[in-house]
Amino acid sequence: MRYGAVLPGGTATAQLDMALTAERAGWDGVFVWEAAYGVDAWSLLAAVGASTSRIWLGTMLTPLPWRRPWKVASQVATLDQLSGGRAILAVGVGALGTGLPDTGEVTDLRERAEMMDEGIELIRSLWDGQNQYAGRYYRYSTGRLDLAGAVRPVQERIPIWVVGVWPRPKSMRRVVRCDGFVPQYDLRGREAGPQDAGAARAWLAAGGANAALDMVAEGETQANDAASIAYVAQWAQAGCTWWLETRWSEPGEPPRTEEMAARLAVGPPARKG
Numbered sequence: 001m002r003y004g005a006v007l008p009g010g011t012a013t014a015q016l017d018m019a020l021t022a023e024r025a026g027w028d029g030v031f032v033w034e035a036a037y038g039v040d041a042w043s044l045l046a047a048v049g050a051s052t053s054r055i056w057l058g059t060m061l062t063p064l065p066w067r068r069p070w071k072v073a074s075q076v077a078t079l080d081q082l083s084g085g086r087a088i089l090a091v092g093v094g095a096l097g098t099g100l101p102d103t104g105e106v107t108d109l110r111e112r113a114e115m116m117d118e119g120i121e122l123i124r125s126l127w128d129g130q131n132q133y134a135g136r137y138y139r140y141s142t143g144r145l146d147l148a149g150a151v152r153p154v155q156e157r158i159p160i161w162v163v164g165v166w167p168r169p170k171s172m173r174r175v176v177r178c179d180g181f182v183p184q185y186d187l188r189g190r191e192a193g194p195q196d197a198g199a200a201r202a203w204l205a206a207g208g209a210n211a212a213l214d215m216v217a218e219g220e221t222q223a224n225d226a227a228s229i230a231y232v233a234q235w236a237q238a239g240c241t242w243w244l245e246t247r248w249s250e251p252g253e254p255p256r257t258e259e260m261a262a263r264l265a266v267g268p269p270a271r272k273g
Helices: 012-024 041-051 069-083 109-127 145-150 169-176 194-206 226-237 257-266
Strands: 002-006 029-032 056-059 087-092 132-134 139-141 160-166 180-185 214-219 242-245
Touching: 002 257, 012 029, 012 041, 012 257, 029 041, 029 087, 029 242, 041 056, 041 069, 069 087, 069 109, 087 109, 087 180, 109 132, 109 160, 109 169, 160 169, 160 194, 169 194, 180 194, 194 214, 194 226, 226 242, 242 257
Parallel strands: 002 029, 002 242, 029 056, 056 087, 087 160, 160 180, 180 214, 214 242
Antiparallel strands: 132 139
16 A cells, blocks of 8 residues: 545645655655646646655646646656656546636536547557547647657656546446546445445456556545554555545635645554564
């Protein structure tokens, strides 16, 4: 199990300070929210990458249908170079209920899902050095191979994590094609538990997913005490490979920056020794 944190927001300098605290305290990754207008996620992650040496860096998450895939591919590959191969791209269709401003973007769920699928394909093709892509939603063609060569990632395969809704088969089949699973649980009103994560992991294994596929669990722990360690261990036993510490706030509420900074300084809920 690896241990990361989703930074709750705040100014760029405050989030940079939290990320540096996270690396010093032994966390394995830092993830930032990508807003329509706000602190730019990729500029912030580049600053973190240049100031750290170990932690993984990514978004939680990028609403890919509302972004140009070639621009996202450029930003992630640039971060991968600056960090020495520590970039992760986590994508979803975009959540309409999180304060999204009215910018005229596509809101139909099916269309967003199709755009995301094409966007993932296009990003992968660019990272693999291809210079042509033609799909229903995106076309890309260039003869400038020098530009593509300059931004080749350090990692042979940058991990792409995708949101999947369990237990919806169509959504879950998308996960099989990617490198990581950010679960959303549709459980008819009840809260998800480790048993649900285990069921999703078993379905993915039966569906041909790579055994090394990452799977995320998230929540709040108070410290790296025995109770927190035991709680997170249940998710690890269910097949989750990352625990993401979160401090979400409701739209319109201030970010819980001081609370998260204090939690990060204590260190992850990991068993020592």
